[in-house]
Amino acid sequence: MSKRIIAKKLMYALxxxxxxxxxxxxxxxxxxxxxxxxxxxxxxxxxxxxxxxxRLYGLDQAWYVQFFTYFKHLLEGNLGIxxxxxxxxxxxxxxxxxxxxLMVGLAEIIAILVGILIGVVAAWKRGTKxxxxxxxxxxxxxxxxxxxxxxxxxVLFCVQLRxxxxxxxxxxxxxxxxxxxxxxxxxxHLVLPVLTMSLVLIGEYALTMRNTLIDVLSEDYIITARxxxxxxxxxxxxxxxPNAMLPxxxxxxxxxxxxxxxxxxxxxxxxxxxxxxxxxxxxxxRDYPLLQGVFLLVTISVVLANVLADIxxxxxxxxxxx
Amino acid sequence: MKIKxxxxxxxxxxxxxxxxxxxxxxxxxxxxxxxxxxFSTMQFGEVEDILLSxxxxxxxGTDDMGRDVLANLISGARISLLIGAVATAISxxxxxxxxxxxxxxxKGIDNLLMRFTDFFLVIPWLPLMMVLAAILGTSLWNIxxxxxxxxxxxxxxVVRSQTLSVRERQFVERSVSIGAGHAHIMFRxxxxxxxxxxxxxxxxxAAVAIISETTLSFLGLGDPTMASWGxxxxxxxxxxxxxxxxxxxxxxxxICVVLVVLSFTLLGYAFDEILxxxxxxx
Numbered sequence: 001m002s003k004r005i006i007a008k009k010l011m012y013a014l015x016x017x018x019x020x021x022x023x024x025x026x027x028x029x030x031x032x033x034x035x036x037x038x039x040x041x042x043x044x045x046x047x048x049x050x051x052x053x054x055r056l057y058g059l060d061q062a063w064y065v066q067f068f069t070y071f072k073h074l075l076e077g078n079l080g081i082x083x084x085x086x087x088x089x090x091x092x093x094x095x096x097x098x099x100x101x102l103m104v105g106l107a108e109i110i111a112i113l114v115g116i117l118i119g120v121v122a123a124w125k126r127g128t129k130x131x132x133x134x135x136x137x138x139x140x141x142x143x144x145x146x147x148x149x150x151x152x153x154x155v156l157f158c159v160q161l162r163x164x165x166x167x168x169x170x171x172x173x174x175x176x177x178x179x180x181x182x183x184x185x186x187x188x189h190l191v192l193p194v195l196t197m198s199l200v201l202i203g204e205y206a207l208t209m210r211n212t213l214i215d216v217l218s219e220d221y222i223i224t225a226r227x228x229x230x231x232x233x234x235x236x237x238x239x240x241x242p243n244a245m246l247p248x249x250x251x252x253x254x255x256x257x258x259x260x261x262x263x264x265x266x267x268x269x270x271x272x273x274x275x276x277x278x279x280x281x282x283x284x285x286r287d288y289p290l291l292q293g294v295f296l297l298v299t300i301s302v303v304l305a306n307v308l309a310d311i312x313x314x315x316x317x318x319x320x321x322x
Numbered sequence: 323m324k325i326k327x328x329x330x331x332x333x334x335x336x337x338x339x340x341x342x343x344x345x346x347x348x349x350x351x352x353x354x355x356x357x358x359x360x361f362s363t364m365q366f367g368e369v370e371d372i373l374l375s376x377x378x379x380x381x382x383g384t385d386d387m388g389r390d391v392l393a394n395l396i397s398g399a400r401i402s403l404l405i406g407a408v409a410t411a412i413s414x415x416x417x418x419x420x421x422x423x424x425x426x427x428x429k430g431i432d433n434l435l436m437r438f439t440d441f442f443l444v445i446p447w448l449p450l451m452m453v454l455a456a457i458l459g460t461s462l463w464n465i466x467x468x469x470x471x472x473x474x475x476x477x478x479x480v481v482r483s484q485t486l487s488v489r490e491r492q493f494v495e496r497s498v499s500i501g502a503g504h505a506h507i508m509f510r511x512x513x514x515x516x517x518x519x520x521x522x523x524x525x526x527x528a529a530v531a532i533i534s535e536t537t538l539s540f541l542g543l544g545d546p547t548m549a550s551w552g553x554x555x556x557x558x559x560x561x562x563x564x565x566x567x568x569x570x571x572x573x574x575x576x577i578c579v580v581l582v583v584l585s586f587t588l589l590g591y592a593f594d595e596i597l598x599x600x601x602x603x604x
Contacts, residue, residue, distance in 0.1 A: 012437070019441050027457060139591065143529070143583035145536045148555060148576040155564050155572075261448035265537060269559075279449065283456050284542060291456060295449050302446050 006311055013307040020299050025070050028292055079296070080289035084281070089293035093278065097297075099169055100274030103190065104263050107197030112252065115202045116245075119209020124236060126214060134206055141203030146262045150196045150269035157192060164191050167271035193270045197262050201255070208251045213244040246317050253309030256302050331596045338592035341585040348582055352403045355396035376570050385557065385571050394549055395574050401550040403582070405466050406532040412470025413527050414477060418520050421481025422508050426489055436482070442475035451534060455543040462545040469534045477523045481516050488515045522593040529586035536579050551575040 045053075061069075073079070079089035122134035141149075158166040165171065169189050176182040216222065217240055225235045260276075267276035275294055282290035333339060385391055424435040451468050458464040488494065489512065497507050538544060539552025540559065549557075558564075558572040 012440070015437060016441050016444060019437075020445065027453060139584060139587050140580070143533075143580050143587050145533055145540070145555075145576065145579055147537065147540050147559075148572075148579070151555075151559060151564050151572060152576075155567075155569075159565060159567065257444070257446035257448075260446040261537070264448055264452075264541075268541065279452065280541060283452055286456065291453060295453050298449050299445050303444055306444050 005314070009307055009310055013303055016303050017300055020296070020303065021071070021074065024292060024296055025067065028288060074296075079293040082282075082290040082293075083287040084285045084290065085287075089289050092290060093275070093293050093297055096273060096275045096278045099272060100263060100267070100276060103193050103266070103272055103274060104197065104259060106190065107194045107201065108252075108259065110194065111198040111201035111205055112248075114198070115205025116209050116248065118202065118206040120213060120236075120241065122206065122210040123213035123217065131210075134210065138203035138207040138210075141199055142207070144200070145265070146196065146200050147265035147269050149199060150192070150266055153192055153196055154269065165189050166192075169273050193266050193272050196266050196269070197259075200262050201259065204255065204258075205248070205251070209244065209248060212247045213240060216240045216244045219243075246313070249309060249313050249316065253306050253313075256305050260298055260302060335592045335596065337588045338596075341588035341592065344581055344585040345589075348399060348403065348578075348585075351396060352399040356400055385554075385561070385563075385568075387557075391554075391571055391574060394554055395551070395578065398549050398551045398554055398575060399578065401462075401548045402532065402535060402552070402579070405462070405469070405535045405550065406528055406582075409466045409469035409473065409531040409535070410524060410528040412466070413473035413531070414520060414524055415474075416471070417474035417477025417523075417527075418481050418513075418516070420474070421478040422485050422512055422516065424478070425482040425485025426504070426508050426512060428486075432482070435478075439475045439478045439482075442472065443479070447472050447534070448537065451538055452541065452543065455538055460543055460545055462548050465535060465538060465544060468538070469531050473527055473530055473534070477520065477527060480519055480523055484516045484519050485512055488512050518597075522590070522597060525586045525589040525593065529583045529590065532579060532583050532586070551579050 077090050079093070081087070082089050082092050085092045118134055122131045125131055154166055157163045165188060170182070170185055171189075174185065176185065222235060222239060225239050226232075230239075263274065264276035264279055266272065267274045268280045271277065275298065279291065279294045279298075281287070282294060331338075385394065420435050420439060424432040424439075450472055454468045454472070455464060458468065494507060494511055497511055502510075535544075535550060536552035536555065539550055540556045542556060544550060544553045544556065546553070552575075554575040555572065558568070558575070563571040
């Protein structure tokens, strides 16, 4: 892909991020029911006090001054102070990034591998019982609310079978004698959240893989390959699969928003100490600076991930190079 | 494809037929069910009525407030389906309008509208909904608004690309030559031609709308006075129904959501098969 197109894509991403920032700014300041209005609703607040609060938050200044202050603070990494944690939002958010990446990353890797495998087999054995089951599984997991699936897995594996812990990342108050013991405990806590996340994702990946592969298998060059007398397995692996993989990259990128939604629900159900759980807590406590901080981080990461997928797509597929 | 042929294709397609029948049953129950309920959903029970397992008096048991679960489930159907339907209608309206405007006018307007659409397409939907719902406050109409306003981007893209091709057809050119206005061409000539696509897209948007309502309510953003299926699950989770083993409480609302969403998904999948010949069975 030419540098010009990459620059254009990056510019579009920047514009999107700019819209996100403006949107974020407006959302928390202009809409009815902003946090300050709630604070000022106290009937005993005197006009002087209200004025003092207004000045404290810079609301006495012109709107463009407020807007630039907001941007200046953002660039400095100053996202305000969390109401609940009584600590800088940036700090609180930063401490929750790693658990989310660990859980979501693992689930994504498993879902992609298993999804592709199931999709390929289903497309290959098209019309058989296996294909029908795959289709059924995919459609059902696509329709199940993630949090509800999590609830059922909790009942099944924690309440009934007592196999795995129900919540958290590590057993609280436990002293670990070795790193291995710590990793073991972490792994036990990881199983159910990762299982829930990947189950929800596998269906969609498998279905996409199946459908694109069926599409590709009906192309002329596959018929040509057959006419040349190549073995079916060779055609599948060398001719069809590479081409069917391309749409998968797009789906995985588009799906990131869905993954974020899943993470929020899974972390809520399993009390996983990540960004999703943080967002849920911030929502419950109406901790607006924190809510805003997580929202900003999540949306900007998703926008960037999409651009990266877009650019890497062009590197893999020579047809979209220009 | 003509509408009549489309109807025939649906009737022949097993998946589509299953989806349609299931949805019809749910719509019937949601419409008439609440009228014949022997229990009021707001009728709280005594202490000894809490979390009763299923019996003849309470076919699906009672919840942690001593209310009849089946009664709540049926009145919840009405609320969940209402939210889903209105939110979907809002999404389809915005999506179709923006898609047609962008595709028809092209150039600067297209560019501007599509940047706007991309923004909604790329932004993760649940955090956006959570933030919007948190700020607007939890009421039935706010939830509908939030779901409707976030779900139109995919439709806009599909409608735009179809509009681009319809615009080039001869009958549009003829209309222009006899002096038809923009509005006339867009709504009399282009809209009918993109409509089948809009229709096929509706079921997918509806599936997402129902899932969204359930998720938002579960996260505590639902209207507390309107017990939708999502709110029931919210109370079940908050009230520890899973730990108490009250399967009659946390299973039915979830199963209903899955059945409704699955029906929409089946329809969507069937439409895809009908409209995309490559996927048709060999």
